[in-house]
Amino acid sequence: MIKNIPVKNQEVSVMEKILSGVKIECLRGDIASQEDIEAIVNAANAQLRIGGGVAGAIHRAAGPGLEEECLPLAPIKPGEAVITGAHNLPNRYVIHCLGPVYGFDKPEDKLLADCYRNALKLAEENRIESVAFPSISSGAFGYPVKEAAKVALGTITETIPGLSHVSKIRFVLFSEEDLKVHEDILSNV
Ligand code: ADP
Numbered sequence: 001m002i003k004n005i006p007v008k009n010q011e012v013s014v015m016e017k018i019l020s021g022v023k024i025e026c027l028r029g030d031i032a033s034q035e036d037i038e039a040i041v042n043a044a045n046a047q048l049r050i051g052g053g054v055a056g057a058i059h060r061a062a063g064p065g066l067e068e069e070c071l072p073l074a075p076i077k078p079g080e081a082v083i084t085g086a087h088n089l090p091n092r093y094v095i096h097c098l099g100p101v102y103g104f105d106k107p108e109d110k111l112l113a114d115c116y117r118n119a120l121k122l123a124e125e126n127r128i129e130s131v132a133f134p135s136i137s138s139g140a141f142g143y144p145v146k147e148a149a150k151v152a153l154g155t156i157t158e159t160i161p162g163l164s165h166v167s168k169i170r171f172v173l174f175s176e177e178d179l180k181v182h183e184d185i186l187s188n189v
Pocket of ligand 1: 031043054135136139140172
């Protein structure tokens with residue numbers, strides 16, 4: 001089902017599907033501007049520092065306090081996730097995941113699935129109700145977006161029957177093409 005919701009006072013088109021009582025959404029936008037979401041997920045680097053892409057957008061919006069809080073938690077390994085506060089972001093938490101570098105960290109599909117599983121595990125442990133993910137690994141880390149989306153949505157579909165706190169999972173895609181890929185896969189799960 002496609003409907004319009006207000007995000008930052010603008011109407012945004014969002015595809016949604018309810019699976020095992022959990023609402024899964026896909027929309028086009030900026031992960032750092034999801035004000036109605038409790039925890040956003042960072043496609044982090046191992047050192048949990050400000051970088052490019054998602055990590056750059058999140059750290060810029062959060063301010064330097066986020067990097068300070070991250071430093072003692074680094075480094076993390078591919079597939080791992082850690083949680084921090086959200087500082088100046090409009091959310092309560094940031095969950096930082098290190099995705100696999102495609103063609104280098106293997107097996108990349110298992111490591112990418114671990115990111116989604118571990119992020120949702122942290123969300124549950126912290127009684128978080130809503131989580132927004134970017135497309136982890138599909139930027140600088142080179143994971144083809146369609147393959148990454150299959151792993152992401154497949155892992156989430158497998159994980160949601162065991163969730164008791166998380167009731168909304170949003171995918172925030174940066175481009176229209178990436179949104180379309182995720183919508184196609186979501187409509188078939
Ligand atoms: P990785 O290093 O894990 O590949 P990137 O941050 O380079 O992570 O990119 C992951 C995906 O997020 C890419 O598809 C990229 O286009 C997208 N992206 C980049 N900036 C943002 C943003 N501000 N909000 C949402 N998605 C973004």
